[in-house]
Amino acid sequence: MDEERRRYVEEFGLLFGQFGLSRMLGRVLGVLMISDPPERSAEELAEELGASRGSISQTTRSLIQMSLVQRWSRPGERRDYFRIKPGAWHEIMRREMEALGDFRKMAERGLDLLDSEDPYARRSLEEMRDFYTYWEREMPTVLDRWEQESRSRDQKALDSTFRQS
Amino acid sequence: MDEERRRYVEEFGLLFGQFGLSRMLGRVLGVLMISDPPERSAEELAEELGASRGSISQTTRSLIQMSLVQRWSRPGERRDYFRIKPGAWHEIMRREMEALGDFRKMAERGLDLLDSEDPYARRSLEEMRDFYTYWEREMPTVLDRWEQESRSRDQKALDSTFRQS
DNA sequence: CAAATTCTTCAGTAATTATTGAAACTTATG
Protein backbone atom coordinates (compact mmCIF):
# COMPACT_ATOMS: atom_id res chain seq x y z
CA MET A 1 0.00 0.00 0.00
CA ASP A 2 1.26 3.45 -0.82
CA GLU A 3 1.29 6.29 1.67
CA GLU A 4 -1.97 7.74 0.40
CA ARG A 5 -3.85 4.48 0.92
CA ARG A 6 -2.35 3.93 4.31
CA ARG A 7 -3.62 7.33 5.33
CA TYR A 8 -7.04 6.60 3.87
CA VAL A 9 -7.26 3.37 5.84
CA GLU A 10 -6.21 5.09 9.04
CA GLU A 11 -8.90 7.73 8.58
CA PHE A 12 -11.44 5.04 7.89
CA GLY A 13 -10.43 3.68 11.27
CA LEU A 14 -10.83 7.06 12.93
CA LEU A 15 -14.30 7.47 11.42
CA PHE A 16 -15.31 4.17 12.96
CA GLY A 17 -13.77 5.24 16.23
CA GLN A 18 -15.88 8.39 16.31
CA PHE A 19 -18.86 6.27 15.50
CA GLY A 20 -18.34 4.22 18.67
CA LEU A 21 -16.77 1.12 17.13
CA SER A 22 -13.16 0.09 17.40
CA ARG A 23 -10.55 1.68 15.21
CA MET A 24 -9.20 -1.68 14.07
CA LEU A 25 -12.66 -2.68 12.88
CA GLY A 26 -12.68 0.41 10.71
CA ARG A 27 -9.14 -0.13 9.43
CA VAL A 28 -9.83 -3.66 8.29
CA LEU A 29 -13.04 -2.55 6.64
CA GLY A 30 -11.12 0.29 5.04
CA VAL A 31 -8.51 -2.02 3.52
CA LEU A 32 -11.20 -4.29 2.16
CA MET A 33 -13.13 -1.38 0.69
CA ILE A 34 -10.20 -0.32 -1.47
CA SER A 35 -8.90 -3.79 -2.32
CA ASP A 36 -8.60 -4.93 -5.89
CA PRO A 37 -9.34 -7.79 -6.12
CA PRO A 38 -11.83 -7.18 -3.35
CA GLU A 39 -10.73 -9.93 -1.01
CA ARG A 40 -7.77 -10.24 1.31
CA SER A 41 -6.35 -13.04 3.44
CA ALA A 42 -5.75 -12.67 7.16
CA GLU A 43 -2.02 -12.64 6.50
CA GLU A 44 -2.31 -9.89 3.90
CA LEU A 45 -4.43 -7.80 6.24
CA ALA A 46 -1.95 -8.27 9.06
CA GLU A 47 0.90 -7.21 6.83
CA GLU A 48 -0.84 -4.25 5.23
CA LEU A 49 -1.92 -2.94 8.62
CA GLY A 50 1.22 -3.83 10.54
CA ALA A 51 -0.99 -5.66 13.03
CA SER A 52 -0.67 -9.05 14.65
CA ARG A 53 -2.45 -12.11 13.37
CA GLY A 54 -4.30 -12.38 16.62
CA SER A 55 -5.80 -9.00 16.31
CA ILE A 56 -6.81 -9.59 12.68
CA SER A 57 -8.47 -12.81 13.71
CA GLN A 58 -10.47 -11.07 16.44
CA THR A 59 -11.45 -8.27 14.13
CA THR A 60 -12.54 -10.36 11.17
CA ARG A 61 -14.54 -12.49 13.56
CA SER A 62 -16.42 -9.41 14.81
CA LEU A 63 -16.95 -8.12 11.30
CA ILE A 64 -18.39 -11.43 10.19
CA GLN A 65 -20.55 -11.62 13.28
CA MET A 66 -21.84 -8.13 12.49
CA SER A 67 -22.64 -9.28 8.93
CA LEU A 68 -20.35 -6.67 7.42
CA VAL A 69 -17.77 -9.06 5.99
CA GLN A 70 -17.89 -12.58 4.61
CA ARG A 71 -15.36 -15.34 4.28
CA TRP A 72 -14.33 -16.16 0.77
CA SER A 73 -12.25 -19.04 -0.53
CA ARG A 74 -10.40 -19.51 -3.76
CA PRO A 75 -10.53 -23.02 -5.21
CA GLY A 76 -7.31 -24.90 -4.63
CA GLU A 77 -6.17 -22.59 -1.86
CA ARG A 78 -6.22 -23.49 1.75
CA ARG A 79 -6.38 -20.07 3.33
CA ASP A 80 -9.46 -17.97 3.86
CA TYR A 81 -10.08 -14.63 2.30
CA PHE A 82 -12.35 -11.87 3.52
CA ARG A 83 -14.48 -9.46 1.55
CA ILE A 84 -17.07 -6.82 2.18
CA LYS A 85 -20.54 -8.30 2.23
CA PRO A 86 -22.97 -6.65 -0.16
CA GLY A 87 -25.43 -4.67 1.90
CA ALA A 88 -22.92 -4.03 4.67
CA TRP A 89 -23.91 -0.39 5.04
CA HIS A 90 -27.52 -1.23 5.12
CA GLU A 91 -26.70 -3.64 7.92
CA ILE A 92 -24.89 -0.97 9.93
CA MET A 93 -27.95 1.23 9.68
CA ARG A 94 -30.23 -1.62 10.65
CA ARG A 95 -28.27 -2.09 13.86
CA GLU A 96 -28.50 1.58 14.59
CA MET A 97 -32.23 1.31 14.08
CA GLU A 98 -32.48 -1.44 16.64
CA ALA A 99 -30.77 0.75 19.19
CA LEU A 100 -33.68 3.18 18.93
CA GLY A 101 -35.81 0.67 20.80
CA ASP A 102 -33.35 0.66 23.70
CA PHE A 103 -33.67 4.40 24.02
CA ARG A 104 -37.46 4.27 23.92
CA LYS A 105 -37.50 1.55 26.56
CA MET A 106 -35.15 3.53 28.76
CA ALA A 107 -37.55 6.47 28.60
CA GLU A 108 -40.50 4.25 29.48
CA ARG A 109 -38.68 2.76 32.46
CA GLY A 110 -37.93 6.26 33.63
CA LEU A 111 -41.57 7.23 33.42
CA ASP A 112 -42.53 4.20 35.50
CA LEU A 113 -39.98 5.32 38.06
CA LEU A 114 -41.45 8.81 38.25
CA ASP A 115 -44.92 7.34 38.26
CA SER A 116 -47.06 9.88 40.06
CA GLU A 117 -44.72 12.83 40.18
CA ASP A 118 -45.18 16.39 38.94
CA PRO A 119 -46.14 16.34 35.24
CA TYR A 120 -43.55 19.05 34.70
CA ALA A 121 -40.77 16.75 35.90
CA ARG A 122 -41.97 14.08 33.49
CA ARG A 123 -41.66 16.25 30.40
CA SER A 124 -38.13 15.33 29.34
CA LEU A 125 -38.80 11.62 29.59
CA GLU A 126 -42.03 12.00 27.66
CA GLU A 127 -40.26 13.90 24.95
CA MET A 128 -37.61 11.19 24.81
CA ARG A 129 -40.19 8.43 24.60
CA ASP A 130 -42.24 10.16 21.90
CA PHE A 131 -39.17 10.99 19.89
CA TYR A 132 -37.84 7.45 19.76
CA THR A 133 -41.28 6.00 19.19
CA TYR A 134 -41.51 8.24 16.16
CA TRP A 135 -38.15 7.13 14.82
CA GLU A 136 -38.85 3.50 15.45
CA ARG A 137 -41.86 3.88 13.19
CA GLU A 138 -40.17 5.96 10.49
CA MET A 139 -36.74 4.39 10.05
CA PRO A 140 -37.88 1.02 8.72
CA THR A 141 -39.91 2.76 6.02
CA VAL A 142 -36.94 4.77 4.85
CA LEU A 143 -34.64 1.76 5.00
CA ASP A 144 -37.08 -0.38 3.01
CA ARG A 145 -37.36 2.28 0.35
CA TRP A 146 -33.60 2.21 -0.04
CA GLU A 147 -33.72 -1.50 -0.56
CA GLN A 148 -36.35 -1.16 -3.26
CA GLU A 149 -34.46 1.60 -5.01
CA SER A 150 -31.14 -0.20 -4.89
CA ARG A 151 -32.71 -3.42 -6.11
CA SER A 152 -34.17 -1.66 -9.09
CA ARG A 153 -30.81 0.01 -9.76
CA ASP A 154 -29.06 -3.38 -9.73
CA GLN A 155 -31.70 -4.73 -12.05
CA LYS A 156 -31.05 -1.95 -14.52
CA ALA A 157 -27.31 -2.60 -14.43
CA LEU A 158 -27.95 -6.25 -15.04
CA ASP A 159 -30.28 -5.48 -17.96
CA SER A 160 -27.73 -3.33 -19.70
CA THR A 161 -25.01 -5.96 -19.28
CA PHE A 162 -27.42 -8.47 -20.71
CA ARG A 163 -28.19 -6.34 -23.75
CA GLN A 164 -24.53 -5.89 -24.54
CA SER A 165 -23.55 -9.55 -24.42
CA MET B 1 -31.50 8.40 45.41
CA ASP B 2 -32.85 4.95 46.15
CA GLU B 3 -31.30 1.78 44.83
CA GLU B 4 -33.71 1.54 41.91
CA ARG B 5 -32.86 5.00 40.66
CA ARG B 6 -29.17 4.45 41.07
CA ARG B 7 -29.48 1.39 38.87
CA TYR B 8 -31.53 3.30 36.33
CA VAL B 9 -28.91 6.02 36.13
CA GLU B 10 -26.13 3.48 35.75
CA GLU B 11 -27.96 1.80 32.88
CA PHE B 12 -28.55 5.16 31.28
CA GLY B 13 -24.78 5.52 31.41
CA LEU B 14 -24.27 2.10 29.84
CA LEU B 15 -26.69 2.93 27.03
CA PHE B 16 -24.65 6.02 26.24
CA GLY B 17 -21.49 3.97 26.42
CA GLN B 18 -22.81 1.54 23.82
CA PHE B 19 -23.78 4.48 21.73
CA GLY B 20 -20.18 5.67 21.61
CA LEU B 21 -20.35 8.48 24.15
CA SER B 22 -18.88 8.43 27.62
CA ARG B 23 -20.63 6.66 30.44
CA MET B 24 -20.45 9.70 32.70
CA LEU B 25 -22.21 11.79 30.08
CA GLY B 26 -25.03 9.31 30.15
CA ARG B 27 -25.13 9.11 33.93
CA VAL B 28 -25.44 12.85 34.35
CA LEU B 29 -28.11 13.00 31.69
CA GLY B 30 -29.84 10.11 33.42
CA VAL B 31 -29.95 11.88 36.78
CA LEU B 32 -31.30 15.01 35.17
CA MET B 33 -33.95 13.07 33.28
CA ILE B 34 -35.46 11.70 36.49
CA SER B 35 -34.98 14.79 38.64
CA ASP B 36 -37.91 16.48 40.27
CA PRO B 37 -37.57 19.42 40.23
CA PRO B 38 -35.81 18.97 36.92
CA GLU B 39 -32.62 20.83 37.74
CA ARG B 40 -29.60 19.89 39.80
CA SER B 41 -26.51 21.76 40.98
CA ALA B 42 -22.99 20.53 40.28
CA GLU B 43 -22.64 19.63 43.92
CA GLU B 44 -25.85 17.60 43.94
CA LEU B 45 -24.80 15.75 40.82
CA ALA B 46 -21.40 14.97 42.32
CA GLU B 47 -23.01 13.64 45.45
CA GLU B 48 -25.73 11.62 43.76
CA LEU B 49 -23.23 10.01 41.43
CA GLY B 50 -20.39 9.63 43.90
CA ALA B 51 -18.17 11.47 41.43
CA SER B 52 -15.69 14.28 41.88
CA ARG B 53 -16.49 17.92 41.23
CA GLY B 54 -13.90 18.00 38.50
CA SER B 55 -15.49 15.23 36.57
CA ILE B 56 -18.96 16.77 36.92
CA SER B 57 -17.60 20.06 35.67
CA GLN B 58 -16.08 18.43 32.59
CA THR B 59 -19.21 16.50 31.88
CA THR B 60 -21.70 19.34 32.24
CA ARG B 61 -19.45 21.41 30.03
CA SER B 62 -19.60 18.78 27.29
CA LEU B 63 -23.33 18.38 27.68
CA ILE B 64 -23.86 22.10 27.34
CA GLN B 65 -21.52 22.26 24.39
CA MET B 66 -23.52 19.47 22.77
CA SER B 67 -26.72 21.47 23.39
CA LEU B 68 -28.22 18.68 25.48
CA VAL B 69 -28.22 20.53 28.80
CA GLN B 70 -28.60 24.14 29.83
CA ARG B 71 -27.53 26.15 32.82
CA TRP B 72 -30.30 27.32 35.07
CA SER B 73 -30.21 29.75 37.95
CA ARG B 74 -32.59 30.33 40.80
CA PRO B 75 -33.09 33.97 41.83
CA GLY B 76 -31.16 34.80 44.98
CA GLU B 77 -28.90 31.78 44.70
CA ARG B 78 -25.35 31.99 43.58
CA ARG B 79 -24.82 28.50 42.35
CA ASP B 80 -25.67 27.19 38.90
CA TYR B 81 -28.15 24.47 38.19
CA PHE B 82 -28.32 22.22 35.16
CA ARG B 83 -31.35 20.88 33.34
CA ILE B 84 -32.17 18.97 30.21
CA LYS B 85 -32.65 21.28 27.29
CA PRO B 86 -35.94 20.83 25.46
CA GLY B 87 -35.21 19.24 22.12
CA ALA B 88 -32.14 17.42 23.45
CA TRP B 89 -33.04 14.17 21.70
CA HIS B 90 -33.68 15.92 18.48
CA GLU B 91 -30.23 17.43 18.83
CA ILE B 92 -28.60 14.03 19.33
CA MET B 93 -30.23 12.81 16.15
CA ARG B 94 -29.17 15.93 14.28
CA ARG B 95 -25.55 15.22 15.16
CA GLU B 96 -25.91 11.68 13.99
CA MET B 97 -27.31 13.03 10.75
CA GLU B 98 -24.27 15.18 10.24
CA ALA B 99 -22.03 12.16 10.57
CA LEU B 100 -23.70 10.70 7.48
CA GLY B 101 -21.85 13.26 5.40
CA ASP B 102 -18.52 12.05 6.76
CA PHE B 103 -19.31 8.55 5.62
CA ARG B 104 -20.36 9.70 2.16
CA LYS B 105 -17.20 11.75 1.81
CA MET B 106 -15.07 8.83 2.90
CA ALA B 107 -16.64 6.72 0.15
CA GLU B 108 -16.00 9.43 -2.44
CA ARG B 109 -12.38 9.77 -1.42
CA GLY B 110 -12.02 6.01 -1.77
CA LEU B 111 -13.44 6.11 -5.28
CA ASP B 112 -10.96 8.83 -6.24
CA LEU B 113 -8.22 6.60 -4.91
CA LEU B 114 -9.35 3.66 -7.02
CA ASP B 115 -9.87 5.97 -9.96
CA SER B 116 -9.45 3.80 -13.02
CA GLU B 117 -9.52 0.36 -11.45
CA ASP B 118 -11.72 -2.62 -12.17
CA PRO B 119 -15.39 -1.60 -11.87
CA TYR B 120 -15.93 -4.74 -9.85
CA ALA B 121 -13.48 -3.54 -7.18
CA ARG B 122 -15.31 -0.22 -6.99
CA ARG B 123 -18.67 -1.76 -6.16
CA SER B 124 -18.46 -1.63 -2.36
CA LEU B 125 -17.44 2.00 -2.33
CA GLU B 126 -20.17 2.89 -4.80
CA GLU B 127 -22.73 1.15 -2.65
CA MET B 128 -21.43 3.03 0.39
CA ARG B 129 -21.55 6.37 -1.41
CA ASP B 130 -25.06 5.81 -2.78
CA PHE B 131 -26.34 4.61 0.55
CA TYR B 132 -25.17 7.62 2.52
CA THR B 133 -26.20 10.02 -0.21
CA TYR B 134 -29.67 8.57 0.10
CA TRP B 135 -29.74 8.98 3.88
CA GLU B 136 -28.35 12.47 3.73
CA ARG B 137 -31.35 13.35 1.60
CA GLU B 138 -33.97 11.47 3.62
CA MET B 139 -33.04 12.13 7.25
CA PRO B 140 -33.68 15.87 7.27
CA THR B 141 -37.17 15.29 5.92
CA VAL B 142 -38.02 12.84 8.65
CA LEU B 143 -36.46 15.03 11.33
CA ASP B 144 -38.37 18.09 10.13
CA ARG B 145 -41.62 16.19 10.18
CA TRP B 146 -40.98 15.30 13.82
CA GLU B 147 -40.51 18.95 14.60
CA GLN B 148 -43.79 19.86 12.98
CA GLU B 149 -45.66 17.09 14.72
CA SER B 150 -44.19 17.88 18.12
CA ARG B 151 -44.86 21.57 17.69
CA SER B 152 -48.49 20.89 16.93
CA ARG B 153 -48.67 18.54 19.90
CA ASP B 154 -47.30 21.24 22.20
CA GLN B 155 -49.77 23.69 20.73
CA LYS B 156 -52.64 21.37 21.54
CA ALA B 157 -51.44 20.94 25.11
CA LEU B 158 -51.20 24.68 25.45
CA ASP B 159 -54.70 25.16 24.03
CA SER B 160 -56.25 22.77 26.47
CA THR B 161 -54.48 24.42 29.40
CA PHE B 162 -55.78 27.71 28.13
CA ARG B 163 -59.35 26.50 27.90
CA GLN B 164 -59.27 25.17 31.44
CA SER B 165 -57.92 28.26 33.10
C1' DC C 1 -2.85 -40.58 9.72
C1' DA C 2 1.34 -37.72 10.02
C1' DA C 3 2.95 -33.40 8.51
C1' DA C 4 2.21 -28.91 7.05
C1' DT C 5 -0.44 -24.92 6.97
C1' DT C 6 -3.69 -21.85 8.77
C1' DC C 7 -6.58 -20.06 12.38
C1' DT C 8 -8.07 -18.98 17.11
C1' DT C 9 -7.57 -18.19 21.88
C1' DC C 10 -5.93 -15.96 25.77
C1' DA C 11 -2.67 -14.26 29.32
C1' DG C 12 0.24 -10.51 29.49
C1' DT C 13 1.32 -5.88 28.21
C1' DA C 14 0.78 -1.50 25.94
C1' DA C 15 -1.98 2.34 24.87
C1' DT C 16 -5.79 5.00 25.71
C1' DT C 17 -9.36 7.14 28.13
C1' DA C 18 -11.74 8.51 32.40
C1' DT C 19 -11.49 10.31 36.94
C1' DT C 20 -9.69 12.52 40.94
C1' DG C 21 -8.37 16.27 43.83
C1' DA C 22 -5.89 20.24 44.79
C1' DA C 23 -4.75 24.73 43.14
C1' DA C 24 -6.09 28.58 40.42
C1' DC C 25 -9.52 31.26 38.79
C1' DT C 26 -14.08 33.74 38.62
C1' DT C 27 -17.93 35.94 40.32
C1' DA C 28 -21.04 37.66 43.76
C1' DT C 29 -21.63 40.00 48.17
C1' DG C 30 -21.21 43.01 52.19
Place this chain on the structure above:
DNA sequence: CATAAGTTTCAATAATTACTGAAGAATTTG
Protein backbone atom coordinates in the same frame (compact mmCIF):
# COMPACT_ATOMS: atom_id res chain seq x y z
C1' DC D 1 -12.02 45.59 47.65
C1' DA D 2 -11.56 41.67 50.75
C1' DT D 3 -13.92 37.56 51.55
C1' DA D 4 -16.62 33.75 50.53
C1' DA D 5 -18.87 30.64 47.36
C1' DG D 6 -18.67 28.27 43.40
C1' DT D 7 -16.34 26.59 39.20
C1' DT D 8 -12.70 25.14 36.16
C1' DT D 9 -8.27 23.37 35.00
C1' DC D 10 -4.80 20.08 34.82
C1' DA D 11 -1.18 16.90 36.37
C1' DA D 12 -1.29 12.53 38.42
C1' DT D 13 -3.34 8.14 38.61
C1' DA D 14 -6.84 4.67 38.09
C1' DA D 15 -9.61 2.00 35.05
C1' DT D 16 -10.51 0.35 30.75
C1' DT D 17 -9.76 -1.20 26.30
C1' DA D 18 -6.82 -2.73 22.44
C1' DC D 19 -3.09 -5.46 20.86
C1' DT D 20 0.58 -8.84 20.75
C1' DG D 21 2.59 -13.22 20.34
C1' DA D 22 3.06 -17.78 21.59
C1' DA D 23 0.65 -22.04 22.43
C1' DG D 24 -2.63 -24.95 20.94
C1' DA D 25 -6.61 -26.30 17.97
C1' DA D 26 -8.45 -27.16 13.53
C1' DT D 27 -8.11 -28.26 8.80
C1' DT D 28 -6.17 -29.84 4.56
C1' DT D 29 -3.09 -32.70 1.93
C1' DG D 30 -0.18 -36.44 0.38
